[in-house]
Every structure is written in C-alpha cells, then in structure tokens.
Amino acid sequence: MRRPTVGVLALQGGVAEHADMLGHLGASVTLVRRPEQLTEVDALVLPGGESSTIDRLTRIFGLRDPLIEAIRNGLPTLGTCAGLIMVSTTIDDPAPGQQSLGVLDVGVSRNAFGSQVESAEVTVKWKGSAADSVRAAFIRAPIVTRVGPGVETLAEHGGEVVAVRQGKIVGISFHPELTGDTTVHQELIDSID
Numbered sequence: 001m002r003r004p005t006v007g008v009l010a011l012q013g014g015v016a017e018h019a020d021m022l023g024h025l026g027a028s029v030t031l032v033r034r035p036e037q038l039t040e041v042d043a044l045v046l047p048g049g050e051s052s053t054i055d056r057l058t059r060i061f062g063l064r065d066p067l068i069e070a071i072r073n074g075l076p077t078l079g080t081c082a083g084l085i086m087v088s089t090t091i092d093d094p095a096p097g098q099q100s101l102g103v104l105d106v107g108v109s110r111n112a113f114g115s116q117v118e119s120a121e122v123t124v125k126w127k128g129s130a131a132d133s134v135r136a137a138f139i140r141a142p143i144v145t146r147v148g149p150g151v152e153t154l155a156e157h158g159g160e161v162v163a164v165r166q167g168k169i170v171g172i173s174f175h176p177e178l179t180g181d182t183t184v185h186q187e188l189i190d191s192i193d
C-alpha cells in the first residue's frame with residue numbers, strides 16, 4: 001500500500017501531537033487550513049482544543065461546508081475531545097452561537113468531566129480492532145449523552161460513553177496522542193480503503 005496522507009485540521013488546539021504520532025506511524029501529514037487540501041488527504045483528524053474557537057475558525061476559513069461534505073462522502077475521520085464536539089449532531093451546552101458539523105449522530109456535553117485541574121490519565125477498555133484497552137488522557141473532556149441508532153460505543157469511563165463510531169467516523173473524548181498510545185490512530189490509518 002502507498003504511504004497514506006492524513007490531514008490534521010490545524011486551526012487551533014493540539015495539532016502537533018497528532019502530527020507527530022501519525023508521522024511515527026508512517027503517514028504523510030498535511031496540516032489542513034484550506035478547503036482544497038481536503039481533496040488531498042486519505043483520512044482526517046480533528047484535534048482537541050476549544051471547540052467553539054475551532055468552530056468559528058472553520059467558518060472564517062471557509063472550511064465548514066467542505067468538511068461536512070468530505071466527511072459525509074466517507075473520509076475516515078477521527079475527532080478527539082473538541083474534535084468529538086465538532087463532529088457531533090447536537091451540543092447540549094454550546095457556547096453562544098456555537099455550531100457543530102452534524103456528521104456523527106450523537107449528543108455531547110462539553111466539559112462534563114470537570115475543569116482542567118480534574119484532568120486524569122487512565123486506561124479505558126476499548127472495543128476497537130487494534131487493542132483491548134487504550135491509555136487515555138481526559139482534559140476538560142466532553143461526554144456522549146445520546147448515542148444515535150447506527151452508532152457503536154467503543155469505550156466508557158466512569159459510567160459515561162467516551163468513544164463512538166459511526167461508519168468511518170470515530171469520536172473520542174480523550175487524548176491518546178498525549179499518552180503515546182497509538183491504537184486509535186493506527187485504526188484510523190487501517191480504515192483507509
């Protein structure tokens with residue numbers, strides 16, 4: 001197989017950590033800031049950060065509709081933390097004016113695990129294909145409050161759903177790129193046709 005190209009949406013947030021991990025796994029990484037770059041990537045990561053800021057920037061940079069179109073057309077996509085909020089259908093507690101892309105049929109609640117100081121690193125059971133558990137860092141993490149039909153739960157933590165998959169879209173509340181656990185990124189690469 002040729003070397004896959006994975007895009008990381010590079011408007012705000014933890015871009016470098018994803019780029020490093022994907023590079024380590026052998027992918028060529030594109031930092032996505034322009035709509036036309038979406039046609040050049042085989043998969044996409046929406047990083048953590050501040051979802052209301054990322055949302056605003058996607059609209060300012062003309063990326064909102066191209067992102068929705070590319071993901072709906074089957075681009076394998078991983079949303080982590082704020083990226084999970086971005087791909088969700090509904091945000092229970094949005095910032096004023098905040099929108100999501102509405103491509104993964106879940107509801108999410110932002111900051112549901114508390115503030116920055118309540119951040120934690122834990123091992124969660126993982127129902128994906130590459131490993132049974134994932135080392136996960138939770139940082140002002142959202143939870144999934146509604147799982148739509150056709151959406152599979154991949155992990156729970158503290159009785160809450162923290163990872164989901166619908167087709168080629170995976171959304172996780174936590175940050176494996178900060179713990180060095182490559183499971184979720186490897187599965188993203190493996191899901192490229």
Ligand code: GLN
Binds near residue numbers: 139
């Ligand atoms: N709570 C943040 C938000 O609402 C997400 C935090 C994160 O991505 N680490 O966007």
